[in-house]
Amino acid sequence: MATRTDAPTRREQILKEAARLFAERGFHGVGVDEIGAAVGISGPGLYRHFPGKDAMLAELLVGISGQLLTGAKQRLKEVDGAAPEVVLDSLLEGHIDFALDDRPLITLHDRELDRLRDSDRKLVRQLQRQYVELWVGVVRALYPDLAEPAARSAVHSVFGLLNSTPHLARPGSLPGSLPGRATTAALLHRMARGAFAAAGSD
Template sequence: MTTHIAATPRDLAKAERHDALLREAARLFAARGFDGVSLEDLGAAVGITGPAVYRHFRSKRALLGAILLRASEDLLAGGRRVREEDDDPHRCLRDLIDFHVDFAVTDAEVIRVHDRELATLSDDDRHRVRRLQREYVELWIGVLQRVHPDRTENDLRLRAHAGFGLINSTPYSVRALREIPEDAEVHDILSDMAYAALAAH
């Protein structure tokens, strides 16, 4: 029999601070770049001193790695859930697009950090992120293959990467518009456009 030990208030507070650091670091790194953010900036964003960040992450680079690894792991896990829940290829593709658009709209700052700072990661973290991303791309290719059984693997791979380009680049680029659309509007436009492009013969 497994004994479950209830988390103490201190444990819960530490977990909340850990998650807050991930959120605020993504925001700051997206806005200023990795080198433009100090430990003091990170600590101040969550109400602690700069050195106290080391209680949660061994270094600023480890914090960057945690942000990008969590995003990559969440995408792969969510994509697998979508694939397992949908038998119809077109519905599966649509749901997979909706899932990825949700991520892109909600976590646009993480995408910007990835685009700008992937090379800044430690070698181990960068290899892990890339491995997870390759698995996620292969998942998409598997779904696209069911929608387009007559297409070559190169064709499907190009479609997948083109879909990512459309979805990932838009949520943070629209912030430059004079009138910023609602997230729900951005989501619907991106989802419809991506599906039309990826399902087209």
């Protein structure tokens, strides 16, 4: 997730460029040499950091699932005792940051998850289930009349809304495209809150 301010390590640079290239061309459409060129090292030099493309893909998809879960837990600690609306807003802000700043990872998850080893894919799913359950608890605290299955469906639906960002033009990138990042984030936030409110009013 794009929250750190210190300079990325070479390993992180490799993963970032690998994610971008995999998302643009597909996993099998990118060679090790191309990833190396994107970060200014020879293709064989990548093997000092990763044993191959499969390892890069696994670290990207397992890594972002773990980061989302860890980030959500941290946010819950920071707003512990706050009103449910504040807690939900904090979770939304974190996921919106991910959706706007890490779009290639959303594309990778949608297209390439099945390429992971069974153990890595199961770990991704486990981390994602834990992430969803954190949200379900927060949503039900705000809308106590919402049954657990309905709350879970609402959370998945909102994730679908927020994770649609790879299909949007990058904010401010073209004349007539989406507005700036802050405006886009606020729009996504309002839409997500509206979706939860609609679910909670049934």
